[in-house]
Amino acid sequence: MSKGPISQFVEKHYLHFNAAALVDAAKGYEEHLLDNGKMMVTLAGAMSTAELGKSLAEMIRQDKIHIISCTGANLEEDIMNLVAHNSYKRVPNYRDLSPQEEWDLLENHYNRVTDTCIPEEEAFRRLQSHLFDIWNNADSKGERYFPHEFMYQMINSGVLEQYYEIDPKDSWMVAAAEKNLPIVVPGWEDSTMGNIFASYCIKGEFKATTMKSGIEYMMWLADWYKENCAGKGIGFFQIGGGIAGDFPICVVPMLYQDMEMHDVPFWAYFCQISDSTTSYGSYSGAVPNEKITWGKLDITTPKFIVESDATIVAPLIFAYILGW
Template identity: 70%
Template sequence: MTERTISRFIERHYRHFNAASLVDAAKAYCAHLDGGGKMLVTLAGAMSTAELGLSLAEMIRQDKVHAISCTGANLEEDVFNLVAHDHYRRIPNYRELSALEEEKLLSQHLNRVTDTCIPEEEAIRRIERAVIDEWSAASQAGESYFPHEYLYRILLDGRLKESYQIPPEDSWLLAAAQKQLPIFVPGWEDSTLGNIFAARCIEGKAASRAMRPGIEYMVALASWYESTCSEHDIGFFQIGGGIAGDFPICVVPMLNQDLLKDVPTWSYFCQISDSTTSYGSYSGAVPNEKITWGKLNATSPRFIVESDATIVAPLVFAYVLGW
Protein backbone atom coordinates (compact mmCIF):
# COMPACT_ATOMS: atom_id res chain seq x y z
CA MET A 1 0.00 0.00 0.00
CA THR A 2 2.45 2.65 -1.17
CA GLU A 3 -0.17 5.22 -2.17
CA ARG A 4 -1.36 5.97 1.40
CA THR A 5 -4.92 5.11 0.38
CA ILE A 6 -6.19 4.69 3.95
CA SER A 7 -4.27 7.69 5.26
CA ARG A 8 -5.65 9.98 2.57
CA PHE A 9 -9.19 8.73 3.23
CA ILE A 10 -8.80 9.43 6.96
CA GLU A 11 -7.40 12.91 6.39
CA ARG A 12 -10.23 13.84 4.02
CA HIS A 13 -13.20 12.42 5.92
CA TYR A 14 -12.21 12.42 9.62
CA ARG A 15 -12.52 16.11 10.44
CA HIS A 16 -14.52 16.46 13.64
CA PHE A 17 -15.22 15.00 17.07
CA ASN A 18 -13.76 11.52 17.76
CA ALA A 19 -12.76 11.22 14.11
CA ALA A 20 -10.65 14.36 14.33
CA SER A 21 -9.09 13.14 17.59
CA LEU A 22 -8.08 9.95 15.78
CA VAL A 23 -6.28 11.96 13.09
CA ASP A 24 -4.61 14.26 15.61
CA ALA A 25 -3.41 11.28 17.66
CA ALA A 26 -2.07 9.48 14.58
CA LYS A 27 -0.21 12.55 13.34
CA ALA A 28 1.28 13.15 16.78
CA TYR A 29 2.32 9.48 16.95
CA CYS A 30 4.23 9.96 13.68
CA ALA A 31 5.78 13.20 14.93
CA HIS A 32 6.87 11.47 18.13
CA LEU A 33 8.63 8.71 16.17
CA ASP A 34 10.13 11.17 13.69
CA GLY A 35 11.66 13.00 16.63
CA GLY A 36 13.43 9.85 17.75
CA GLY A 37 10.84 8.86 20.35
CA LYS A 38 9.92 5.35 21.46
CA MET A 39 6.38 4.06 22.01
CA LEU A 40 4.89 1.69 24.55
CA VAL A 41 1.52 0.22 23.51
CA THR A 42 -0.93 -1.27 26.00
CA LEU A 43 -3.52 -3.91 25.11
CA ALA A 44 -6.65 -4.41 27.19
CA GLY A 45 -9.89 -6.19 26.35
CA ALA A 46 -9.78 -8.92 23.72
CA MET A 47 -7.68 -7.21 21.08
CA SER A 48 -5.83 -10.40 20.14
CA THR A 49 -9.09 -12.27 19.53
CA ALA A 50 -10.15 -9.23 17.49
CA GLU A 51 -7.04 -10.03 15.39
CA LEU A 52 -5.25 -6.75 15.96
CA GLY A 53 -2.13 -8.65 14.94
CA LEU A 54 -3.04 -7.92 11.32
CA SER A 55 -1.71 -4.37 11.85
CA LEU A 56 0.16 -4.53 15.17
CA ALA A 57 2.60 -7.18 13.94
CA GLU A 58 3.71 -4.88 11.12
CA MET A 59 4.01 -1.97 13.57
CA ILE A 60 6.41 -4.12 15.59
CA ARG A 61 8.41 -5.21 12.53
CA GLN A 62 8.79 -1.61 11.36
CA ASP A 63 9.94 -0.38 14.79
CA LYS A 64 6.83 1.71 15.39
CA VAL A 65 6.25 -0.07 18.73
CA HIS A 66 9.10 -0.57 21.20
CA ALA A 67 7.43 -2.21 24.21
CA ILE A 68 4.04 -3.70 25.06
CA SER A 69 2.03 -4.00 28.26
CA CYS A 70 -0.86 -6.40 27.90
CA THR A 71 -3.24 -8.57 29.86
CA GLY A 72 -2.55 -12.28 30.13
CA ALA A 73 -5.58 -12.85 27.92
CA ASN A 74 -4.13 -10.80 25.06
CA LEU A 75 -0.77 -12.52 25.45
CA GLU A 76 -2.20 -16.02 25.09
CA GLU A 77 -5.07 -15.33 22.71
CA ASP A 78 -2.75 -14.24 19.93
CA VAL A 79 -1.12 -17.68 20.10
CA PHE A 80 -4.51 -19.40 20.36
CA ASN A 81 -5.57 -17.65 17.16
CA LEU A 82 -2.28 -18.58 15.47
CA VAL A 83 -2.81 -22.33 15.94
CA ALA A 84 -6.61 -22.68 15.98
CA HIS A 85 -8.07 -19.98 13.76
CA ASP A 86 -9.94 -22.43 11.54
CA HIS A 87 -11.76 -23.86 14.55
CA TYR A 88 -13.02 -20.53 15.89
CA ARG A 89 -16.73 -19.98 15.52
CA ARG A 90 -18.23 -16.56 14.93
CA ILE A 91 -21.65 -15.83 16.46
CA PRO A 92 -23.00 -12.74 14.65
CA ASN A 93 -26.27 -12.85 16.64
CA TYR A 94 -24.53 -13.07 20.03
CA ARG A 95 -26.80 -10.37 21.47
CA GLU A 96 -29.80 -12.65 20.96
CA LEU A 97 -28.43 -15.81 22.62
CA SER A 98 -30.48 -17.30 25.42
CA ALA A 99 -28.91 -18.67 28.59
CA LEU A 100 -29.61 -22.19 27.32
CA GLU A 101 -27.82 -21.42 24.04
CA GLU A 102 -24.85 -20.15 26.04
CA GLU A 103 -24.82 -23.44 27.96
CA LYS A 104 -24.85 -25.33 24.66
CA LEU A 105 -21.70 -23.48 23.60
CA LEU A 106 -20.13 -24.45 26.93
CA SER A 107 -21.00 -28.11 26.35
CA GLN A 108 -19.25 -27.86 22.98
CA HIS A 109 -16.15 -26.41 24.70
CA LEU A 110 -16.56 -23.10 22.89
CA ASN A 111 -15.65 -20.13 25.08
CA ARG A 112 -17.38 -16.99 23.80
CA VAL A 113 -15.70 -13.58 23.56
CA THR A 114 -18.43 -11.25 22.28
CA ASP A 115 -19.10 -12.61 18.76
CA THR A 116 -16.24 -15.13 18.65
CA CYS A 117 -15.89 -18.52 20.32
CA ILE A 118 -12.43 -19.83 21.21
CA PRO A 119 -12.27 -23.64 20.85
CA GLU A 120 -10.90 -25.19 24.04
CA GLU A 121 -9.23 -28.31 22.69
CA GLU A 122 -7.71 -26.90 19.49
CA ALA A 123 -6.54 -23.60 21.07
CA ILE A 124 -6.21 -23.69 24.83
CA ARG A 125 -5.24 -27.34 25.38
CA ARG A 126 -2.84 -27.35 22.42
CA ILE A 127 -0.88 -24.45 23.88
CA GLU A 128 -1.11 -25.94 27.37
CA ARG A 129 0.53 -29.14 26.13
CA ALA A 130 3.33 -27.12 24.56
CA VAL A 131 4.02 -24.82 27.49
CA ILE A 132 3.66 -27.35 30.31
CA ASP A 133 6.95 -28.93 29.23
CA GLU A 134 8.66 -25.58 29.68
CA TRP A 135 7.02 -25.00 33.07
CA SER A 136 8.02 -28.47 34.27
CA ALA A 137 11.61 -28.14 33.04
CA ALA A 138 12.02 -24.77 34.73
CA SER A 139 10.47 -26.11 37.94
CA GLN A 140 12.86 -29.06 38.03
CA ALA A 141 15.87 -26.86 37.27
CA GLY A 142 14.91 -24.26 39.86
CA GLU A 143 14.68 -21.62 37.12
CA SER A 144 12.18 -18.77 36.82
CA TYR A 145 10.90 -16.88 33.78
CA PHE A 146 8.21 -14.35 32.92
CA PRO A 147 4.97 -15.60 31.31
CA HIS A 148 5.81 -14.05 27.94
CA GLU A 149 9.28 -15.65 27.95
CA TYR A 150 7.75 -19.12 27.99
CA LEU A 151 5.60 -18.25 24.97
CA TYR A 152 8.54 -16.63 23.20
CA ARG A 153 10.42 -19.90 23.63
CA ILE A 154 7.73 -22.15 22.15
CA LEU A 155 7.22 -19.75 19.25
CA LEU A 156 10.90 -19.36 18.39
CA ASP A 157 11.84 -23.04 18.57
CA GLY A 158 9.33 -23.86 15.83
CA ARG A 159 7.42 -26.60 17.64
CA LEU A 160 4.08 -24.99 16.76
CA LYS A 161 4.88 -24.17 13.14
CA GLU A 162 3.02 -27.15 11.65
CA SER A 163 -0.11 -26.05 13.53
CA TYR A 164 -0.25 -22.48 12.19
CA GLN A 165 -3.65 -21.66 10.70
CA ILE A 166 -3.03 -18.02 9.85
CA PRO A 167 -0.07 -16.43 8.05
CA PRO A 168 2.62 -16.16 10.74
CA GLU A 169 3.21 -12.53 9.80
CA ASP A 170 -0.26 -11.76 11.23
CA SER A 171 0.74 -12.83 14.76
CA TRP A 172 1.86 -9.86 16.83
CA LEU A 173 3.38 -12.07 19.52
CA LEU A 174 5.50 -13.94 16.99
CA ALA A 175 6.71 -10.60 15.60
CA ALA A 176 7.48 -9.48 19.16
CA ALA A 177 9.35 -12.71 19.89
CA GLN A 178 11.45 -12.33 16.76
CA LYS A 179 12.32 -8.77 17.82
CA GLN A 180 12.77 -9.77 21.48
CA LEU A 181 10.42 -6.89 22.26
CA PRO A 182 10.10 -6.02 25.96
CA ILE A 183 6.68 -7.18 27.19
CA PHE A 184 5.08 -6.58 30.58
CA VAL A 185 2.06 -8.63 31.65
CA PRO A 186 0.52 -7.39 34.92
CA GLY A 187 -2.02 -9.65 36.58
CA TRP A 188 -1.10 -12.64 34.40
CA GLU A 189 -2.78 -14.94 36.93
CA ASP A 190 -6.11 -13.61 35.64
CA SER A 191 -5.84 -15.53 32.38
CA THR A 192 -6.59 -19.00 31.07
CA LEU A 193 -2.95 -20.09 31.11
CA GLY A 194 -2.53 -18.42 34.50
CA ASN A 195 -5.39 -20.54 35.85
CA ILE A 196 -3.88 -23.66 34.26
CA PHE A 197 -0.47 -22.89 35.77
CA ALA A 198 -2.04 -22.53 39.22
CA ALA A 199 -3.80 -25.88 38.71
CA ARG A 200 -0.54 -27.55 37.77
CA CYS A 201 1.09 -26.06 40.88
CA ILE A 202 -1.71 -27.53 43.03
CA GLU A 203 -1.09 -30.91 41.39
CA GLY A 204 2.64 -30.63 42.00
CA LYS A 205 3.47 -30.69 38.27
CA ALA A 206 4.92 -27.17 38.35
CA ALA A 207 6.43 -24.95 41.01
CA SER A 208 5.07 -21.44 41.58
CA ARG A 209 8.65 -20.12 41.74
CA ALA A 210 9.04 -21.04 38.03
CA MET A 211 6.88 -18.00 37.13
CA ARG A 212 8.30 -14.55 37.79
CA PRO A 213 5.55 -12.38 39.37
CA GLY A 214 4.06 -8.97 38.69
CA ILE A 215 6.37 -7.09 41.05
CA GLU A 216 9.33 -8.34 39.02
CA TYR A 217 7.56 -7.08 35.90
CA MET A 218 7.41 -3.61 37.48
CA VAL A 219 11.11 -3.81 38.35
CA ALA A 220 11.89 -4.81 34.75
CA LEU A 221 9.68 -2.00 33.43
CA ALA A 222 11.47 0.52 35.65
CA SER A 223 14.82 -0.66 34.31
CA TRP A 224 13.59 -0.43 30.71
CA TYR A 225 12.07 3.03 31.19
CA GLU A 226 15.11 4.47 32.93
CA SER A 227 17.58 3.17 30.37
CA THR A 228 15.41 4.13 27.38
CA CYS A 229 14.47 7.63 28.54
CA SER A 230 18.15 8.51 28.89
CA GLU A 231 18.31 8.66 25.09
CA HIS A 232 14.70 8.87 23.85
CA ASP A 233 11.34 10.40 24.70
CA ILE A 234 8.82 7.67 25.48
CA GLY A 235 5.17 7.75 24.45
CA PHE A 236 2.18 5.83 25.80
CA PHE A 237 -0.49 4.50 23.43
CA GLN A 238 -3.27 2.92 25.49
CA ILE A 239 -5.86 0.61 23.91
CA GLY A 240 -8.72 0.20 26.36
CA GLY A 241 -8.46 0.67 30.12
CA GLY A 242 -7.76 -1.61 33.04
CA ILE A 243 -4.54 -3.04 34.39
CA ALA A 244 -2.74 -3.19 31.01
CA GLY A 245 -2.64 0.62 31.06
CA ASP A 246 -2.85 1.39 34.78
CA PHE A 247 0.22 -0.73 35.60
CA PRO A 248 2.86 0.67 33.23
CA ILE A 249 1.90 4.35 33.38
CA CYS A 250 2.68 4.34 37.12
CA VAL A 251 6.36 3.58 36.53
CA VAL A 252 7.19 7.28 36.13
CA PRO A 253 5.83 8.53 39.48
CA MET A 254 7.32 5.43 41.12
CA LEU A 255 10.78 6.28 39.79
CA ASN A 256 10.47 9.96 40.65
CA GLN A 257 8.53 9.91 43.90
CA ASP A 258 9.43 6.58 45.50
CA LEU A 259 12.99 6.19 44.25
CA LEU A 260 13.72 9.93 44.09
CA LYS A 261 15.04 9.67 40.53
CA ASP A 262 14.67 12.42 37.98
CA VAL A 263 13.18 10.85 34.86
CA PRO A 264 10.96 12.63 32.34
CA THR A 265 7.24 11.98 32.21
CA TRP A 266 5.63 10.18 29.28
CA SER A 267 6.13 12.40 26.23
CA TYR A 268 2.94 11.44 24.38
CA PHE A 269 -0.33 9.96 25.56
CA CYS A 270 -3.32 8.58 23.71
CA GLN A 271 -6.13 6.41 25.04
CA ILE A 272 -8.75 4.69 22.92
CA SER A 273 -11.67 3.83 25.13
CA ASP A 274 -15.45 3.60 25.16
CA SER A 275 -15.43 4.23 28.91
CA THR A 276 -17.53 7.30 29.62
CA THR A 277 -15.79 10.09 31.46
CA SER A 278 -17.22 9.95 34.96
CA TYR A 279 -16.50 10.47 38.62
CA GLY A 280 -14.31 7.72 40.06
CA SER A 281 -13.77 5.79 36.83
CA TYR A 282 -10.02 5.53 36.27
CA SER A 283 -10.44 4.23 32.71
CA GLY A 284 -12.80 7.13 32.05
CA ALA A 285 -10.50 9.77 33.51
CA VAL A 286 -9.40 12.46 31.07
CA PRO A 287 -5.65 12.61 30.38
CA ASN A 288 -5.25 15.90 32.32
CA GLU A 289 -5.91 14.03 35.56
CA LYS A 290 -2.65 12.14 35.03
CA ILE A 291 -0.71 15.40 35.32
CA THR A 292 -1.56 15.62 39.03
CA TRP A 293 -0.08 12.13 39.52
CA GLY A 294 3.21 12.97 37.84
CA LYS A 295 2.59 10.67 34.85
CA LEU A 296 2.27 13.41 32.21
CA ASN A 297 3.18 17.07 32.16
CA ALA A 298 1.44 20.16 30.86
CA THR A 299 3.26 20.03 27.51
CA SER A 300 2.75 16.31 26.79
CA PRO A 301 0.56 15.82 23.68
CA ARG A 302 -2.63 14.23 25.05
CA PHE A 303 -5.46 12.56 23.14
CA ILE A 304 -8.52 10.50 23.98
CA VAL A 305 -10.63 8.82 21.32
CA GLU A 306 -13.92 7.72 22.84
CA SER A 307 -14.77 4.92 20.45
CA ASP A 308 -14.40 1.22 19.70
CA ALA A 309 -10.73 0.26 19.86
CA THR A 310 -11.23 -2.56 17.32
CA ILE A 311 -12.11 0.16 14.80
CA VAL A 312 -9.80 2.98 15.89
CA ALA A 313 -6.50 1.19 16.61
CA PRO A 314 -6.11 -0.41 13.15
CA LEU A 315 -6.83 2.97 11.53
CA VAL A 316 -4.21 4.75 13.65
CA PHE A 317 -1.70 1.98 12.93
CA ALA A 318 -2.50 2.18 9.20
CA TYR A 319 -1.81 5.90 9.27
CA VAL A 320 1.47 5.47 11.16
CA LEU A 321 2.51 2.74 8.71
CA GLY A 322 1.75 4.99 5.75
CA TRP A 323 -0.95 2.73 4.33
Protein backbone atom coordinates in the same frame (compact mmCIF):
# COMPACT_ATOMS: atom_id res chain seq x y z
CA MET B 1 6.78 9.02 3.28
CA SER B 2 3.89 9.10 0.82
CA LYS B 3 0.60 7.94 2.26
CA GLY B 4 -1.51 5.12 0.88
CA PRO B 5 -5.26 5.02 0.19
CA ILE B 6 -6.37 4.32 3.79
CA SER B 7 -4.35 7.24 5.13
CA GLN B 8 -5.57 9.51 2.34
CA PHE B 9 -9.19 8.56 3.09
CA VAL B 10 -8.70 9.27 6.77
CA GLU B 11 -7.13 12.67 6.12
CA LYS B 12 -9.93 13.64 3.73
CA HIS B 13 -12.94 12.47 5.73
CA TYR B 14 -11.91 12.36 9.41
CA LEU B 15 -12.13 16.08 10.09
CA HIS B 16 -14.27 16.51 13.20
CA PHE B 17 -15.05 15.16 16.66
CA ASN B 18 -13.67 11.68 17.48
CA ALA B 19 -12.62 11.23 13.87
CA ALA B 20 -10.42 14.33 14.07
CA ALA B 21 -9.01 13.14 17.42
CA LEU B 22 -8.01 9.90 15.68
CA VAL B 23 -6.05 11.81 13.04
CA ASP B 24 -4.45 14.13 15.61
CA ALA B 25 -3.37 11.15 17.72
CA ALA B 26 -1.92 9.35 14.69
CA LYS B 27 0.03 12.42 13.61
CA GLY B 28 1.27 12.94 17.16
CA TYR B 29 2.47 9.32 17.31
CA GLU B 30 4.21 9.74 13.95
CA GLU B 31 5.90 12.98 15.04
CA HIS B 32 7.08 11.33 18.26
CA LEU B 33 8.79 8.57 16.27
CA LEU B 34 10.30 11.03 13.79
CA ASP B 35 11.88 12.81 16.76
CA ASN B 36 13.50 9.48 17.73
CA GLY B 37 11.09 8.89 20.58
CA LYS B 38 10.11 5.41 21.71
CA MET B 39 6.58 4.10 22.19
CA MET B 40 4.83 1.76 24.58
CA VAL B 41 1.55 0.23 23.38
CA THR B 42 -0.84 -1.28 25.93
CA LEU B 43 -3.45 -3.87 24.98
CA ALA B 44 -6.58 -4.38 27.06
CA GLY B 45 -9.77 -6.28 26.32
CA ALA B 46 -9.68 -8.94 23.63
CA MET B 47 -7.68 -7.11 20.97
CA SER B 48 -5.83 -10.29 19.99
CA THR B 49 -9.09 -12.14 19.38
CA ALA B 50 -10.16 -9.10 17.34
CA GLU B 51 -7.11 -9.98 15.17
CA LEU B 52 -5.30 -6.69 15.76
CA GLY B 53 -2.18 -8.65 14.83
CA LYS B 54 -2.95 -7.93 11.16
CA SER B 55 -1.67 -4.38 11.73
CA LEU B 56 0.11 -4.64 15.10
CA ALA B 57 2.60 -7.23 13.82
CA GLU B 58 3.75 -4.89 11.04
CA MET B 59 4.06 -2.04 13.56
CA ILE B 60 6.42 -4.26 15.54
CA ARG B 61 8.41 -5.33 12.47
CA GLN B 62 8.87 -1.70 11.39
CA ASP B 63 10.05 -0.62 14.87
CA LYS B 64 7.03 1.62 15.44
CA ILE B 65 6.58 -0.02 18.85
CA HIS B 66 9.37 -0.55 21.37
CA ILE B 67 7.58 -2.21 24.28
CA ILE B 68 4.13 -3.70 24.91
CA SER B 69 2.07 -4.07 28.06
CA CYS B 70 -0.81 -6.50 27.70
CA THR B 71 -3.16 -8.70 29.65
CA GLY B 72 -2.49 -12.40 29.91
CA ALA B 73 -5.52 -12.94 27.69
CA ASN B 74 -4.04 -10.87 24.85
CA LEU B 75 -0.68 -12.61 25.26
CA GLU B 76 -2.19 -16.07 24.74
CA GLU B 77 -5.13 -15.31 22.45
CA ASP B 78 -2.97 -14.12 19.59
CA ILE B 79 -1.23 -17.50 19.64
CA MET B 80 -4.55 -19.31 19.96
CA ASN B 81 -5.80 -17.58 16.83
CA LEU B 82 -2.56 -18.57 15.11
CA VAL B 83 -2.96 -22.30 15.82
CA ALA B 84 -6.75 -22.75 15.92
CA HIS B 85 -8.25 -20.08 13.65
CA ASN B 86 -10.23 -22.52 11.50
CA SER B 87 -12.04 -23.89 14.55
CA TYR B 88 -13.24 -20.52 15.83
CA LYS B 89 -16.98 -19.97 15.67
CA ARG B 90 -18.61 -16.63 14.96
CA VAL B 91 -22.01 -15.80 16.47
CA PRO B 92 -23.29 -12.61 14.78
CA ASN B 93 -26.54 -12.74 16.78
CA TYR B 94 -24.75 -12.93 20.14
CA ARG B 95 -27.07 -10.31 21.67
CA ASP B 96 -30.02 -12.65 21.18
CA LEU B 97 -28.51 -15.74 22.81
CA SER B 98 -30.55 -17.28 25.62
CA PRO B 99 -28.91 -18.65 28.79
CA GLN B 100 -29.56 -22.14 27.41
CA GLU B 101 -27.79 -21.31 24.15
CA GLU B 102 -24.84 -19.94 26.14
CA TRP B 103 -24.78 -23.19 28.12
CA ASP B 104 -24.82 -25.17 24.88
CA LEU B 105 -21.71 -23.29 23.74
CA LEU B 106 -20.01 -24.26 27.00
CA GLU B 107 -21.04 -27.90 26.58
CA ASN B 108 -19.54 -27.84 23.08
CA HIS B 109 -16.30 -26.40 24.49
CA TYR B 110 -16.65 -22.92 23.06
CA ASN B 111 -15.76 -19.83 25.13
CA ARG B 112 -17.49 -16.72 23.79
CA VAL B 113 -15.90 -13.29 23.45
CA THR B 114 -18.72 -11.07 22.15
CA ASP B 115 -19.37 -12.53 18.66
CA THR B 116 -16.37 -14.85 18.56
CA CYS B 117 -16.10 -18.25 20.24
CA ILE B 118 -12.67 -19.66 21.07
CA PRO B 119 -12.49 -23.48 20.74
CA GLU B 120 -11.20 -25.01 23.95
CA GLU B 121 -9.64 -28.19 22.59
CA GLU B 122 -7.91 -26.70 19.55
CA ALA B 123 -6.80 -23.49 21.29
CA PHE B 124 -6.41 -23.85 25.06
CA ARG B 125 -5.38 -27.51 25.22
CA ARG B 126 -3.07 -27.30 22.22
CA LEU B 127 -1.04 -24.58 23.93
CA GLN B 128 -1.29 -26.24 27.33
CA SER B 129 0.45 -29.43 26.23
CA HIS B 130 3.47 -27.59 24.86
CA LEU B 131 3.66 -25.03 27.66
CA PHE B 132 3.60 -27.85 30.19
CA ASP B 133 6.83 -29.20 28.71
CA ILE B 134 8.48 -25.76 28.76
CA TRP B 135 7.30 -24.99 32.29
CA ASN B 136 8.37 -28.43 33.48
CA ASN B 137 11.82 -28.06 31.93
CA ALA B 138 12.39 -24.74 33.69
CA ASP B 139 10.95 -25.97 36.99
CA SER B 140 13.14 -29.06 37.04
CA LYS B 141 16.25 -26.97 36.36
CA GLY B 142 15.35 -24.33 38.94
CA GLU B 143 15.09 -21.68 36.21
CA ARG B 144 12.63 -18.78 36.33
CA TYR B 145 11.10 -16.74 33.52
CA PHE B 146 8.38 -14.18 32.89
CA PRO B 147 5.10 -15.35 31.30
CA HIS B 148 5.93 -13.78 27.93
CA GLU B 149 9.39 -15.38 27.94
CA PHE B 150 7.84 -18.83 28.19
CA MET B 151 5.59 -17.92 25.25
CA TYR B 152 8.62 -16.75 23.27
CA GLN B 153 10.38 -20.04 24.00
CA MET B 154 7.38 -21.96 22.69
CA ILE B 155 7.10 -19.86 19.51
CA ASN B 156 10.83 -19.81 18.77
CA SER B 157 11.14 -23.58 19.27
CA GLY B 158 9.01 -24.10 16.15
CA VAL B 159 6.80 -26.65 17.90
CA LEU B 160 3.64 -24.73 16.97
CA GLU B 161 4.38 -24.38 13.26
CA GLN B 162 2.62 -27.67 12.52
CA TYR B 163 -0.66 -26.08 13.65
CA TYR B 164 -0.46 -22.67 11.95
CA GLU B 165 -3.82 -21.79 10.40
CA ILE B 166 -3.17 -18.13 9.52
CA ASP B 167 -0.22 -16.40 7.91
CA PRO B 168 2.28 -16.02 10.80
CA LYS B 169 2.93 -12.49 9.52
CA ASP B 170 -0.49 -11.63 11.00
CA SER B 171 0.52 -12.80 14.48
CA TRP B 172 1.87 -9.99 16.63
CA MET B 173 3.34 -12.51 19.08
CA VAL B 174 5.38 -14.13 16.31
CA ALA B 175 6.66 -10.68 15.29
CA ALA B 176 7.43 -9.86 18.94
CA ALA B 177 9.21 -13.17 19.53
CA GLU B 178 11.36 -12.68 16.44
CA LYS B 179 12.50 -9.29 17.78
CA ASN B 180 12.54 -10.35 21.43
CA LEU B 181 10.35 -7.29 22.00
CA PRO B 182 10.07 -6.26 25.67
CA ILE B 183 6.65 -7.14 27.10
CA VAL B 184 5.12 -6.72 30.55
CA VAL B 185 2.06 -8.78 31.44
CA PRO B 186 0.51 -7.53 34.69
CA GLY B 187 -2.05 -9.79 36.33
CA TRP B 188 -1.11 -12.75 34.11
CA GLU B 189 -2.64 -15.09 36.68
CA ASP B 190 -6.20 -14.30 35.56
CA SER B 191 -5.60 -15.62 32.02
CA THR B 192 -6.44 -19.16 30.94
CA MET B 193 -2.79 -20.22 30.91
CA GLY B 194 -2.30 -18.45 34.23
CA ASN B 195 -5.17 -20.45 35.71
CA ILE B 196 -3.69 -23.66 34.29
CA PHE B 197 -0.23 -22.89 35.69
CA ALA B 198 -1.78 -22.14 39.09
CA SER B 199 -3.59 -25.50 38.98
CA TYR B 200 -0.28 -27.31 38.48
CA CYS B 201 1.17 -25.42 41.45
CA ILE B 202 -1.84 -26.35 43.61
CA LYS B 203 -1.33 -30.00 42.64
CA GLY B 204 2.33 -29.73 43.63
CA GLU B 205 3.69 -30.32 40.13
CA PHE B 206 5.39 -26.91 39.77
CA LYS B 207 6.77 -24.29 42.10
CA ALA B 208 4.94 -20.98 41.92
CA THR B 209 8.31 -19.20 41.88
CA THR B 210 9.15 -20.75 38.49
CA MET B 211 6.93 -18.00 37.05
CA LYS B 212 8.30 -14.52 37.69
CA SER B 213 5.81 -12.19 39.35
CA GLY B 214 4.11 -8.87 38.72
CA ILE B 215 6.38 -7.15 41.23
CA GLU B 216 9.36 -8.42 39.27
CA TYR B 217 7.76 -7.09 36.08
CA MET B 218 7.50 -3.65 37.72
CA MET B 219 11.13 -3.81 38.84
CA TRP B 220 12.20 -4.82 35.33
CA LEU B 221 10.09 -2.05 33.78
CA ALA B 222 11.67 0.53 36.10
CA ASP B 223 15.12 -0.41 34.80
CA TRP B 224 13.91 -0.43 31.17
CA TYR B 225 12.33 3.00 31.53
CA LYS B 226 15.48 4.52 33.02
CA GLU B 227 17.59 3.08 30.19
CA ASN B 228 15.29 4.26 27.39
CA CYS B 229 13.82 7.61 28.45
CA ALA B 230 16.64 9.84 27.22
CA GLY B 231 16.17 12.26 24.33
CA LYS B 232 12.59 12.62 23.10
CA GLY B 233 11.41 10.13 25.71
CA ILE B 234 8.86 7.33 25.75
CA GLY B 235 5.28 7.69 24.57
CA PHE B 236 2.27 5.82 25.91
CA PHE B 237 -0.39 4.55 23.49
CA GLN B 238 -3.19 2.93 25.46
CA ILE B 239 -5.76 0.70 23.77
CA GLY B 240 -8.67 0.29 26.17
CA GLY B 241 -8.35 0.59 29.93
CA GLY B 242 -7.67 -1.76 32.79
CA ILE B 243 -4.47 -3.18 34.21
CA ALA B 244 -2.64 -3.28 30.86
CA GLY B 245 -2.48 0.52 30.99
CA ASP B 246 -2.75 1.22 34.73
CA PHE B 247 0.24 -0.95 35.63
CA PRO B 248 2.98 0.43 33.35
CA ILE B 249 1.97 4.10 33.45
CA CYS B 250 2.67 4.07 37.20
CA VAL B 251 6.37 3.38 36.71
CA VAL B 252 7.06 7.11 36.27
CA PRO B 253 5.55 8.36 39.56
CA MET B 254 7.11 5.35 41.32
CA LEU B 255 10.58 6.30 40.11
CA TYR B 256 10.05 9.99 40.82
CA GLN B 257 8.19 9.86 44.13
CA ASP B 258 9.14 6.55 45.73
CA MET B 259 12.68 6.16 44.37
CA GLU B 260 13.23 9.95 44.53
CA MET B 261 14.79 10.01 41.06
CA HIS B 262 13.78 13.57 40.27
CA ASP B 263 15.47 13.63 36.86
CA VAL B 264 13.16 10.93 35.47
CA PRO B 265 11.05 12.43 32.65
CA PHE B 266 7.29 12.08 32.38
CA TRP B 267 5.71 10.07 29.58
CA ALA B 268 6.41 12.08 26.43
CA TYR B 269 3.16 11.37 24.54
CA PHE B 270 -0.18 10.00 25.64
CA CYS B 271 -3.14 8.64 23.74
CA GLN B 272 -5.99 6.46 24.92
CA ILE B 273 -8.67 4.79 22.82
CA SER B 274 -11.59 4.19 25.15
CA ASP B 275 -15.37 4.19 25.33
CA SER B 276 -15.38 4.31 29.13
CA THR B 277 -17.56 7.00 30.65
CA THR B 278 -15.79 9.90 32.36
CA SER B 279 -17.63 9.54 35.66
CA TYR B 280 -18.13 7.39 38.76
CA GLY B 281 -14.44 7.33 39.64
CA SER B 282 -13.53 5.40 36.52
CA TYR B 283 -9.78 5.55 35.87
CA SER B 284 -10.21 4.13 32.37
CA GLY B 285 -12.62 6.97 31.62
CA ALA B 286 -10.53 9.72 33.20
CA VAL B 287 -9.42 12.53 30.90
CA PRO B 288 -5.65 12.65 30.36
CA ASN B 289 -5.21 15.81 32.47
CA GLU B 290 -6.13 13.84 35.60
CA LYS B 291 -2.85 11.96 35.12
CA ILE B 292 -0.94 15.22 35.65
CA THR B 293 -2.06 15.18 39.29
CA TRP B 294 -0.60 11.67 39.71
CA GLY B 295 2.81 12.59 38.30
CA LYS B 296 2.43 10.56 35.11
CA LEU B 297 2.11 13.26 32.46
CA ASP B 298 3.58 16.74 32.20
CA ILE B 299 1.61 19.90 31.43
CA THR B 300 3.28 19.94 28.01
CA THR B 301 2.84 16.24 27.18
CA PRO B 302 0.85 15.85 23.92
CA LYS B 303 -2.44 14.27 25.05
CA PHE B 304 -5.14 12.61 22.98
CA ILE B 305 -8.25 10.62 23.75
CA VAL B 306 -10.38 8.92 21.10
CA GLU B 307 -13.71 7.96 22.62
CA SER B 308 -14.66 5.13 20.33
CA ASP B 309 -14.35 1.39 19.65
CA ALA B 310 -10.70 0.34 19.79
CA THR B 311 -11.27 -2.46 17.25
CA ILE B 312 -12.16 0.26 14.72
CA VAL B 313 -9.76 3.01 15.80
CA ALA B 314 -6.49 1.16 16.49
CA PRO B 315 -6.13 -0.44 13.03
CA LEU B 316 -6.81 2.93 11.38
CA ILE B 317 -4.18 4.71 13.49
CA PHE B 318 -1.67 1.93 12.83
CA ALA B 319 -2.48 2.06 9.10
CA TYR B 320 -1.81 5.80 9.10
CA ILE B 321 1.52 5.39 10.90
CA LEU B 322 2.51 2.61 8.49
CA GLY B 323 1.53 4.78 5.53
CA TRP B 324 -1.09 2.35 4.22
